[in-house]
């Protein structure tokens with residue numbers, strides 16, 4: 001199978017971490033996509049992923065799966081190793097809920113700030129911007145950081161007592177936040193300690 005991606009971008013990072021956690025990085029072929037050059041918006045790429053985003057998973061039978069959560073769901077199902085998306089219905093539901101909070105409240109909010117309230121990827125790619133909405137999303141991201149700090153005061157990981165896809169999403173969200181200069185509010189000690197623990201995992205640091 002192939003993963004179309006762009007090195008250094010935050011969403012591809014999520015899938016890279018998931019693959020490494022499953023010990024499966026060497027089971028896929030990575031295909032570079034030149035996002036800065038607009039390759040993801042060509043008709044050839046949009047035939048595979050009409051959303052024009054990376055990462056994109058292409059299976060050997062030609063099935064294309066876009067969006068990190070869908071890709072991680074598939075990788076988690078086919079590769080051995082600790083489950084990232086949960087096993088029992090209750091565990092899966094809690095992980096899914098926390099993952100949605102991390103994605104919409106942090107990852108996507110930082111993305112909206114970056115693309116709408118800063119120069120983002122530059123004038124060739126940022127063809128429509130709404131700065132007010134982007135600035136509001138920075139607030140959303142920082143409120144989510146405060147929320148996650150509270151969660152991590154009570155539990156070791158974002159969705160309970162073990163590492164899951166919700167940690168991957170939240171971690172990539174903080175990486176993106178640092179890049180986009182969305183500061184972590186003062187005194188969020190639990191969030192910062194968790195970030196440092198996650199950053200030291202072999203799937204990220206190795």
Ligand SMILES: N[C@@H](CCC(=O)N[C@@H](CS)C(=O)NCC(=O)O)C(=O)O
Nearest residue numbers: 009010011052053054055067068069
């Ligand atoms: N919801 C998507 C988001 C993917 C996404 O936005 N990827 C960025 C790179 S980190 C991208 O392709 N951006 C292209 C653009 O902004 O035109 C996912 O989970 O994969």
